[in-house]
Amino acid sequence: MSSPLPGFGVIIPAGGAGKRLWPISTAARPKFLLDLTGQGRSLLRQAWDRLEPLAGAGQVTVVTGEAHVPAVTAQLAGLRADNLIAEPRPHDSMPAIALAAAIMRQRIGEVVLGSFAADHVIGDVAAFNKAVEAAYLTAKQGLIATIGIKPTEPSQAYGYIADGEPLGLDKAPRVKYAAAFKEKPDQATAEAYLKTGRYRWNAGMFVFRASLLFELLHQWQPELAAGIDELAAVWDTPKRAEALERIWPELPSIAIDYAVAEPAAKAGLMATVPGDFPWSDLGSYDSLRQATKDGSLRLVPGEPAILDGSAGSFVVSQTGQTVALLGVPDIVVAVSGDVVLVAGKDQAERIKDLASEAGRNTRSGLKHLSRTEISEAD
C-alpha cells in the first residue's frame, strides 16, 4: 500500500447506468455496484481500494444518485457520511465533480484533487499509483493533469488525447502537454492515431488544484461556477437541503471533458501523464470482450457456458443457468435474472436504447411488445 500524497483528495463520481451492458447493468443496479471482475468486490469498491490509500483517511468524496446511497454505503465501510454526496437528479460529470471539489476545498483548504470514475477496471495498481503521483506533481505546477492510457488497439469506443511537447518536469520526465482532445474516431482515424504513437486514450482521469478548477470554471462555465459556489457556501449548514433542491436541478449538465479539459488543452493548461497499465471502461459488451481477450484483466469466473460453432461470440451471465451456443458466431448473450439478451455485435447503441426503455418501466421494465411465450419475428 502506498502512503498518502500530502494535500491530496480524491473524488469518485459514481454515476452512469452502464446502459450498454444492460441487462447485466441496470438503472437499479448499475455497473459500478457490480463485481464484473470476479474479485468479490464491486468496481466501485475496487476504485475505493486503489484510491483511498493515495488520498488518506477522510480525503475521498463519493458522488452518487440518491437511489444508490444504501448500496454505496454498504460497499464502502470506510466512507465518512459527510463525504458522500447524493445527487437529487443525475447530471453529467462536471456538476458532481465541482460540488465535491468546492466542499472539500472549503473543509480542507487548498488541495490537489483527482477525479476517477467508479466503474473502470485497472490491471496494475502499482503502475496506476505511479501515474497518479506524476499527475499530482504535474497539478502542483499549476496544470490540469490527465492520465492518458496507451492504446492497445485502434478502438472507436474511446476518445483520444494528442501529445504535445514534453513538460520538462524532473520528477515526471514523461509528462507532456496535451495538444488536443479528440472525439471517438472512426476506424481509419483510430488506426492513423495508433501509427503516429502520439495518441492516448482519454480515461477521464483528471488531477488539478481546486483553486485552478474554480478559476477556469468561473471563466468558462460561469453559471455552473456560481451555482456551485452558492451551494457549497451553505453545504455544512441547515440550509443545504433547500439550496440543493433549488439550485441543483438548474445547473448545466456537462461533462468535465467539455467544460474544462478541452478548453484547458487549447489554453496550454493541460498535461498528459502516460498510463501504461491495463485499463478498460467496460463500457460495452465489446469492451468486456476485449478486456477478457487480452487476458490482462481477469473477469468473472462463474456460470458455465458451452460454445460450439460460435466463434467470436461472448457470454455474460448473472444466473445459474448454463448458456449453450450452437452455430451462432459473433453474438453477445447476456443473462440476468429478469432478461435474456441475445444481440449481434454491432448492437451496442440498440442495447442502450432498450436499457433506457426498461428504465422507464418497472422491474426489468420492458414494455411487453409481444405476449406470446413462443414468439417469432417475421
Place this chain on the structure above:
Amino acid sequence: MSSPLPGFGVIIPAGGAGKRLWPISTAARPKFLLDLTGQGRSLLRQAWDRLEPLAGAGQVTVVTGEAHVPAVTAQLAGLRADNLIAEPRPHDSMPAIALAAAIMRQRIGEVVLGSFAADHVIGDVAAFNKAVEAAYLTAKQGLIATIGIKPTEPSQAYGYIADGEPLGLDKAPRVKYAAAFKEKPDQATAEAYLKTGRYRWNAGMFVFRASLLFELLHQWQPELAAGIDELAAVWDTPKRAEALERIWPELPSIAIDYAVAEPAAKAGLMATVPGDFPWSDLGSYDSLRQATKDGSLRLVPGEPAILDGSAGSFVVSQTGQTVALLGVPDIVVAVSGDVVLVAGKDQAERIKDLASEAGRNTRSGLKHLSRTEISEAD
C-alpha cells in the same frame, strides 16, 4: 364428445425424450408432460382427452418409463392403475405397443386397438375423431389402418406414406391401400412427393385388430412375439415382476413402423385413412415454429419477448425472463430454469446430442466445458 366405438381400445405410448426440444423438454420432464400449447393441459393429457371418449372408460392403456409414473398418474385422473404399464427401461415403440395390446386382448377378448403418440398436437378434434372411426372400420376389415396427414409443406422432418388403390369401403370411401412407407426425404424428394398429391405424412397412428397384430408379429418378429406372449401370460399374476425384469430388457428394440407397418404395406395389408386436420409432432424447434406460423395450432401464451432486427428467429421460454433479440436473424432461443440455449436454425441434431449429454449428467447436467462466467469462443 363422441360415443365410444364398440370393442375399441387405445394404447398411448408415452415415451421419447423430445431431445430436439432441449432444454424445454428434458429427460426428467419430457415433452409429453409439458403444456406446449397453452391450454393448461400437457400434450399427454390432451391425447387422453381426445382418445378416452373414443375408447370408453377403462379402455385406454398408457405405457411410460418408470420415472414418469408419478407425473403421468397425476395428469391422468381417469387412468385405472392396471392400465398403466411402466417400462423398466425404454425400448422403441413396438415392444410397448405389443405388451399393451397383449394385456388388453387377454383382459377384454378380441379388440380393435389404436396406438397414438402422447406428444403430438392436433388442431381439429372432430376431424380427428372421424379419421379414427374410418381407421376403426378399416381395421375391422382385417387391415392395419394408419392415419396419413395431408402435408402442408415439403417437410424433411417426417416420413411419408404413398397412396395405393382405393380400398372401396362404403362407409369410408377415401381410404386407400398404403403402397409404401418412405423415410424422411431430402428437399427435392419432398417437393416431388407434394407435387404428385399421392403422399401423406406418417404420423405414427396405427389401428388394427389385436389378433392381426400378433399374427404378423409371430411371422415377422418371432422373438419379440414370444417374449410378449410369455410376459402377458403372467401379467395379472404374482409372477409379473420377475418376468418383466427377466424378459423386458432382452426384447428387440424396434419401432412399430419397421416391425409391422412397412412389411404390412408390402404385403398389401396396410391402408391409409386421410387425416386432413392440422397436426404436428412438435419434434424440433423448427416444427414448433412451423406450427406457430400457420396459426392452426395455438401455442403457449406466456413470457414476453422483444424481437428486433431478428427476422426468422424464434423464442421459447419457461421462465419469467424477458427475452430480447437484437439483430440476430434466423436463430432459436430456448430458455429453461437451468439452461439458456441459443442455436442456429440448422442445429436440431446438435441440440439432440447436447440433450443426450445432459441426460447422462445431473440436473441440466452439462459437463461444464468452460467455467468462466464471461466466456468467449475463439
